Amino acid sequence: GYLLIILILLVVTNGITYGVTSIQSESVSYTKKDGKLTTVKSALDELINTSLTKIDELQEKVTDYETGINYLADVAQIGDYVDYDAGTWNETKDKPSDSTPGEFGGYTAGESRGTSVACYGTTIPPYRGWRVLKVDESSKTVTVIHAGIPECYYFHHGNGNSNDLKKLNDRGKQYVDPKYAETGRSVIDTDVKFDKTNDLRTIKVYYWLATDAGGESMFSVTSVGDTINHNGSYVFGYRPVIVLKSKILTTGIGTDEFGQQAWTLVAKK
16 A cells, blocks of 8 residues: 655765655665665665664764764874773793793783793893774774783793693783773784884784794894794793773873873773
8 A cells, every 4th residue: 555654864874965755665675776676665674774874873973073072093103002901910030041941931920911021141121001903994993002011921842832822812811891892812013014113013022923933932022123033942931912902991191000001991881
């Protein structure tokens, strides 16, 4: 049967306002640009749903901007510090020795995991806290990396590296704050494809990369920023990488636990 639909629809799409009035029947159809046949009612339903979704998204943004809150992904730049808190160590563990291959250590109970420690030698990197590594604007997701090295790892040449790579990546999970973060893992070679003068890559100490270098070797970044395939046994730094949740918010620049200027974090409700 015929159904009289009196509809006044105002939709703003790409800055253009459309008006539709008095559609006489849901059976009226037409051919779209892609050659597919559709009814006027179906087209209007699709337009209405799309428009309502856009309105909800815009309202959400308006509410955020009115309260001085932005998506972190919209304002943060690669290299910026972020006030992320990975918690504190609940135990003290010495730096791994020659008798403990495949072990982590070098940290102190009660100390923030945002601090840096000495692993290869006595040099402590002059960087602490967390920095923006990647920004995905489409998903509003930000990935951060430890600015220095919070702990050490001992790779022993001759044991193979598959178990070491798994250990390095699994270790990142303990740096995940579920309020703000989705996942944690180890830094890999593609994370630090920066010029050697960039202190996101070169942090003045050696650290491992969880990138396969062959069954008996491990890659590391040296204190001067070179990537080396190691066929020896060493205690180098461990650098975690954290993927924050999509649409994490920020109220702007504040300070982190070390007094550094850093973006604040606000969990999305």
